[in-house]
Amino acid sequence: MSAKSHGFPWNLLVGYILSIVLTLLAVFIAFNTDFSNNIIIWVIGILALFQAIIQLFMFMHVTEGKEGIINVINMVNSLILALIIIFGSIWVLTSGHASMH
Amino acid sequence: MSWDEFFVTGDPLILASQIGIGLTMVGLIALITYLKRWKWLWSEWFTTVDHKKIGIMYVLAGVLMFFRGGVDGLLMKAQTSRPELDILDAQHYDEIFTTHGVIMILFMAMPLLIGIMNVVIPLQIGARDVAFPKLNAFSFWIFFAGAMLFNLSFVIGGSPDAGWTSYFPLAGKEFTPGVGNNYYALSLQIAGIGTLATGINFVVTIIKMRAPGMSWMKLPIFTWSAFITNIIIVAAFPILTVALLFMTLDRLFGTHFFTVAAGGDPMLWLNLFWLWGHPEVYIVVLPAFGMFSEVIATFARKNLYGYKSMVYAIAGIAFLSMLVWVHHFYTMGNSAAVNSIFSLTTMMIAIPTGVKIFNWLFTLRKGRIQFTTSMLWSLAFIPCFTIGGVTGVMLAMAAADYQYHNTMFLVAHFHYVLIPGVVFAVFAALYYWWPKMFGFKLNEKIGKWHFWLFVIGFNLTFMPMFFVGLDGMSRRMYTYAESTGWGAWLGFSAIGSLVMAAGFAALCYNIYWSFRYASRDVGNDPWNARTLEWSTASPAPHYNFAVVPEVETLDDFWYKKKKGETGLKKADLKPVHMPSNSWTPIVLAGAFGLVGFFLVFEWIPLAIIAAVGIVIGLVANTFDYDDGYHIPVDELEEEEREWRGDLE
Numbered sequence: 001m002s003a004k005s006h007g008f009p010w011n012l013l014v015g016y017i018l019s020i021v022l023t024l025l026a027v028f029i030a031f032n033t034d035f036s037n038n039i040i041i042w043v044i045g046i047l048a049l050f051q052a053i054i055q056l057f058m059f060m061h062v063t064e065g066k067e068g069i070i071n072v073i074n075m076v077n078s079l080i081l082a083l084i085i086i087f088g089s090i091w092v093l094t095s096g097h098a099s100m101h
Numbered sequence: 102m103s104w105d106e107f108f109v110t111g112d113p114l115i116l117a118s119q120i121g122i123g124l125t126m127v128g129l130i131a132l133i134t135y136l137k138r139w140k141w142l143w144s145e146w147f148t149t150v151d152h153k154k155i156g157i158m159y160v161l162a163g164v165l166m167f168f169r170g171g172v173d174g175l176l177m178k179a180q181t182s183r184p185e186l187d188i189l190d191a192q193h194y195d196e197i198f199t200t201h202g203v204i205m206i207l208f209m210a211m212p213l214l215i216g217i218m219n220v221v222i223p224l225q226i227g228a229r230d231v232a233f234p235k236l237n238a239f240s241f242w243i244f245f246a247g248a249m250l251f252n253l254s255f256v257i258g259g260s261p262d263a264g265w266t267s268y269f270p271l272a273g274k275e276f277t278p279g280v281g282n283n284y285y286a287l288s289l290q291i292a293g294i295g296t297l298a299t300g301i302n303f304v305v306t307i308i309k310m311r312a313p314g315m316s317w318m319k320l321p322i323f324t325w326s327a328f329i330t331n332i333i334i335v336a337a338f339p340i341l342t343v344a345l346l347f348m349t350l351d352r353l354f355g356t357h358f359f360t361v362a363a364g365g366d367p368m369l370w371l372n373l374f375w376l377w378g379h380p381e382v383y384i385v386v387l388p389a390f391g392m393f394s395e396v397i398a399t400f401a402r403k404n405l406y407g408y409k410s411m412v413y414a415i416a417g418i419a420f421l422s423m424l425v426w427v428h429h430f431y432t433m434g435n436s437a438a439v440n441s442i443f444s445l446t447t448m449m450i451a452i453p454t455g456v457k458i459f460n461w462l463f464t465l466r467k468g469r470i471q472f473t474t475s476m477l478w479s480l481a482f483i484p485c486f487t488i489g490g491v492t493g494v495m496l497a498m499a500a501a502d503y504q505y506h507n508t509m510f511l512v513a514h515f516h517y518v519l520i521p522g523v524v525f526a527v528f529a530a531l532y533y534w535w536p537k538m539f540g541f542k543l544n545e546k547i548g549k550w551h552f553w554l555f556v557i558g559f560n561l562t563f564m565p566m567f568f569v570g571l572d573g574m575s576r577r578m579y580t581y582a583e584s585t586g587w588g589a590w591l592g593f594s595a596i597g598s599l600v601m602a603a604g605f606a607a608l609c610y611n612i613y614w615s616f617r618y619a620s621r622d623v624g625n626d627p628w629n630a631r632t633l634e635w636s637t638a639s640p641a642p643h644y645n646f647a648v649v650p651e652v653e654t655l656d657d658f659w660y661k662k663k664k665g666e667t668g669l670k671k672a673d674l675k676p677v678h679m680p681s682n683s684w685t686p687i688v689l690a691g692a693f694g695l696v697g698f699f700l701v702f703e704w705i706p707l708a709i710i711a712a713v714g715i716v717i718g719l720v721a722n723t724f725d726y727d728d729g730y731h732i733p734v735d736e737l738e739e740e741e742r743e744w745r746g747d748l749e
Contacts, residue, residue, distance in 0.1 A: 070308065081336050084423055089372050092427055096436035 015058025149219035150234035159216025173201035182595035184583040194547035195262040195578035209679025224634035227312025231306040242690030247292025260283040269359035269367035300334030326391025344373035375426040383422040391527030400476035401468030414453035438498035474548035478529035489517030510570025540640040541619040547611040555604025561597025565590040621707035631656040689718040689740035
């Protein structure tokens with residue numbers, strides 16, 4: 001890395017603070033509110049989505065660089081994997097005898 | 102924990118090992134000091150960022166761990182060789198099968214494969230190093246810190262004993278209160294950071310640093326398999342990270358992710374473990390497929406049959422690898438729909454794998470086959486692995502699996518997949534690429550002893566386990582009654598394991614013999630091979646290529662040799678930019694290891710202090726403005742003349 005700087009990394013700082021705030025918000029909603037479990041899960045799920053978007057733009061520089069097609073493949077791949085992991089797990093753990101406890 | 106529990110006591114076997122480890126360490130330190138090698142070790146190895154040296158260190162660590170894991174295996178075989186033996190008690194047996202599994206998968210297979218990838222990939226794609234050389238050094242050292250932390254459990258605190266899968270609720274604090282499973286959670290976590298970093302590093306290296314002209318369909322097949330492997334690493338290892346974090350929180354801080362009490366779900370651990378664990382199988386076996394492909398093409402004197410279908414097969418396996426995890430726990434009591442779907446996806450994996458087997462066979466067809474040691478490993482792999490694959494399809498059928506599940510049949514199956522698939526591949530690769538690493542070949546005659554002893558021993562060891570498994574012997578049984586009638590099979594199997602150990606000893610002797618006596622005059626291309634790594638000197642110079650090669654076709658070096666275009670023009674030489682050594686990776690990894698050790702014993706204040714060391718290391722690293730250095734043309738010319746003679 002070169003010693004030349006590109007100005008103060010505001011982007012990173014804002015992203016960092018936003019990530020912490022969103023995480024604390026999720027903790028607060030889970031522990032300190034009286035919403036039903038269903039609502040809590042939806043709210044923290046949406047917060048997680050915001051967090052992912054912040055990561056993509058503030059840290060992973062999704063708008064920079066020339067690799068348009070590689071970025072698209074990457075994101076589609078991650079999305080498929082995330083869907084498999086989340087919905088696969090829910091399906092496996094809530095069907096059959098495993099759910100009867 | 103009181104101090105008298107700190108060291109593991111009360112077992113003569115472990116006491117002997119403790120004394121042995123102590124003496125070996127004192128001896129090593131004394132020897133290095135006597136030979137005045139500390140400075141050399143530090144500047145040439147500990148701080149190096151050279152991918153070839155890092156690769157060699159990975160291989161060395163992998164062979165050492167192979168020895169440790171192998172001794173575990175031999176002890177298990179000795180214990181079960183006759184009915185009702187008491188060489189090991191149940192507790193000790195539990196610890197040994199746990200450490201055997203963890204070490205063989207994570208600390209033997211992974212470093213050996215990643216080590217060979219490190220040595221070979223930049224050379225195969227015509228690059229001078231990986232994309233992030235310093236991160237690469239960090240990957241190695243943090244893997245090493247994790248491995249050492251895990252091995253420490255043997256003498257300090259006690260080994261983990263809940264199986265390499267560490268299923269909850271058994272692995273929870275409630276049923277396994279000691280520090281053993283803390284070691285499991287933390288050492289795997291630490292080593293996993295290294296693997297993840299390696300994954301990112303190689304994905305970027307292969308996307309960004311291929312030689313000019315090397316488009317995707319001109320990429321050597323080993324690099325292709327490694328590329329896809331590293332994509333699976335990036336996809337799957339974060340799942341392990343999260344699962345292990347939950348395990349750590351459960352065990353150290355009283356959360357209830359996986360406990361039965363307070364709404365936790367032990368099955369969530371199984372689910373997450375195998376969401377990582379099944380892709381992990383492909384992480385270790387895909388690069389092995391790439392290695393066999395290179396070796397078979399080279400020694401059949403033909404280009405690889407069906408190169409493109411091979412690439413698609415690897416990609417297909419990678420995709421399916423994320424869709425089969427439930428086949429590890431059909432018996433959990435899933436709904437019929439779940440088990441049927443996962444049965445189907447599992448059986449589908451046999452299709453691309455079958456494509457690959459036929460590609461290898463057709464590559465061999467009408468080839469002028471040379472029976473070198475590395476070729477022998479590749480040829481033995483095909484039938485042995487097929488036995489593993491076919492028994493895998495048997496296990497894939499959910500209804501039948503209710504019979505096979507957790508029996509010795511399963512154990513025999515996965516050893517038939519992993520030993521031919523990974524260990525044979527690593528041996529083939531070591532014999533094949535050894536000249537590129539060290540500048541001399543391993544002895545072929547001793548190599549053949551190694552091969553025959555190991556392959557025969559392997560079949561003798563694991564074939565009987567299919568039969569006792571079908572006869573109802575479950576895995577992880579530390580002893581059995583004489584009336585079961587398994588004594589003969591398992592005695593046979595124990596003898597086989599000794600033959601296999603003799604094979605490993607032959608490898609060690611081969612390395613020793615070849616270091617001392619083998620001819621150093623092997624040239625740059627001892628096997629008359631096809632890919633770019635053979636176009637540069639053996640051992641490869643630290644800058645890899647004096648001039649970055651231009652690639653026109655697949656197997657470019659083969660065609661350049663035919664056209665006589667392998668020479669080097671003096672006018673093409675330009676100064677080469679290289680990265681500088683760095684001390685931050687090893688120091689940072691040491692801090693991670695220390696944090697892990699303190700957390701194992703739940704000494705939280707000490708862990709926090711050590712964690713400050715990590716932060717300081719990271720901050721110091723961001724102020725490292727070292728731009729590397731340039732190798733002047735004179736020096737390049739001198740080094741190239743040494744093996745090429747005159748330049749054009």
